[in-house]
Amino acid sequence: MLNGCTTLIWLIPAVGIIKTHKIDDRFFIRQWLFPLQYWLQVLFEKMSGNRRIVVRILQILSPLVTFYLLIPSALFLKLFNESFTKHYAALFFLMYYLLFAAVAYWFQPRSGKVYRTK
Template identity: 45%
Template sequence: KATNDSRFFIRKLLFPLQYLVQLLAERITSNSRSGTRLVHILGFLFAEGYLMILPFIPLYLVSEPPEHHMAAIFTIMYYMLLGWISFWFQPRGNDRYKTK
């Protein structure tokens, strides 16, 4: 347990998609903290708009007006937004702590 970073545990459980992006970003940038943060910010800018289309697809498939479900859609949107932002602020790693 001393080699694992427990600071990512709650974020890993609450936001699994962003944690996978974290691992991919660390691999791409060779564990560069600023590079990983940049990948998260750019990923947010490009992916957030496209991922917000997903909650509307089931509603259109069953011909349900989306106006009746805006509270749920906004909840999903804010969950995704909080997930991206929570990984923008990375703790500093050292020899003892690893994010993987």
């Protein structure tokens, strides 16, 4: 289960970043630690027209979006009649990883000539 969720949450977005050759200097370490959240960051910037306050508000609300990724993992366990008690550690790890990823993107780089955000 943990391997499937890791693939969904980390590996697929990382491969997408590699294929698009999108290396972002603003979020370099966060980009590779939390690639799904980086995808959300880029999506929020496109949706808001790069307005910093709107991007911050959307990032603050992003845990609500990312926690919905725990539902497929719980459904996967239910599908195979697997007990949740055996997988509490994996589910809590995923939950805290997603929460920490969202909090890591709350802190945006300062505006300036170097960064694209306003």
